[in-house]
Amino acid sequence: MPEQELAKEPVAHGWPDQTWTLARIKTLIGRRLHKSMTLSAIAQMHRHGFSHQVPTRRAVERNEEAITGRRLHITGVTAHPTRDRAVQQARNLTVDLGIRIETLRFLLRDRDGKYSEAFDAVFEAEEMEILNSAPQAPRMNAHCERIIGSIRREALDHVLIMNEAPARHVLAAYERHYNEHRPHQARNQLPPDAHEQPAAAHGLSTSKALRTRILGGLINEYRYAA
Template sequence: MTFRAVQHPIAASTVWKILHTVGIDPAPRRTGPTWTEFLTNQAEGIIAVDFFHLDTVLGRRLYAPAFLEHSTRRLHIAGVTVHPTRDWAVRQARNLATDLGTRMESLRFLLRDRDSKYGQSFDAVFEAEEIEILKTAPRAPRMNAHCERAIGTIRREALDHVLIMNEAHARHVLATYQRHYNEHRPHQTLNQLPPGADQQSIAVHESEGRRLLRTRVLGVINEYRYAAWPAATTFRAPQVPGRVQRHLTPLPPPPPPATDPR
């Protein structure tokens, strides 16, 4: 039997499928750290980005880019649009760079996928700040797991419970959830503290104050905090429209019992 070699280019994905079918695993990496070790060691200098979509009640699909700082877990939802063109993505990248300001100096890597929404102009915004662009492998969302998890959290805690009316409504909902995510929501990596815990005031101890409730995202999310009791002793009844308001004051102490003159 005679074999004749045929020169034909084969894609790397085809080779991977053949090896995977016959049960041959890829060779282990012989030099350098693993991807998990790299992300852990370089967390302070990595910011990740990924696009996610949301649908309105009328079936219109909107897109938004989510940036996540690995070290602080701070979330940045850059904007919302119906047509995520490359020029629009570049404007959002420039707005993010302006918002971060001097914090851009601590970043070394931008982690993103190979979506066509990104382009050379998008990468140039970060390369101008000496930030290296890291692209994930095709169809490998686990390489950007932190950002993927943050997007999943946005869906589970907010978008799955709210009917989005239009683009303006989507901006309002996402901006409100971004404040909740950065200022109040606890994170396991940060010892159950929010990313902005260093900027928050010292909370009042539970035994020394009262617990206050504040709702976010149209009542979907509840936030609790403790505040000191007011120093005033006068209590005001709730304001009810159309009714005469009365002010309740503490009752005077009862008189001492009468003593027997005998």
């Protein structure tokens, strides 16, 4: 659909005045883009600076790409997890995901007792289906098990963590590295947050490589100098 049509005033789409409301935006997205969005997701778009214009198809597609890009979200750190805390972290995650949660259909989780009905209800409100893995069957959630292994091998196994504060620092630094720099074979060597092909290889005799030290040099990121 041409972007010009999506940028028209509400009157052009059959409403009696020029005011864009969340309900009207929801209706138009469903009618024109064949996408289902909740009012809370649309409101989240506005809180993050989106205009009252209906998002274009390409904008919706970009959000879908972000979901399918193996992006890592670490919701929190605590030595004493509880049911109430798990519910709050679920709410925080839905807010962080914003419009991107609209493309998610399932939540796969284990059978830990801290995942209560209230926890599931947070995601069911976003029209997601809850899937419970079988007892003692980690391979049923292989993606989760794999990223836990990566975090341990590349970061946690090499540092001494005494309390929650350094744990949060290490995990936050790794999350940024994983999403913004670490290449992924499934994405043609692009990190999850990248949507363009990496720069072509340069000869080191003509280009200078810069290094960014993460976690005191435990992880190093390299890029070509501008």
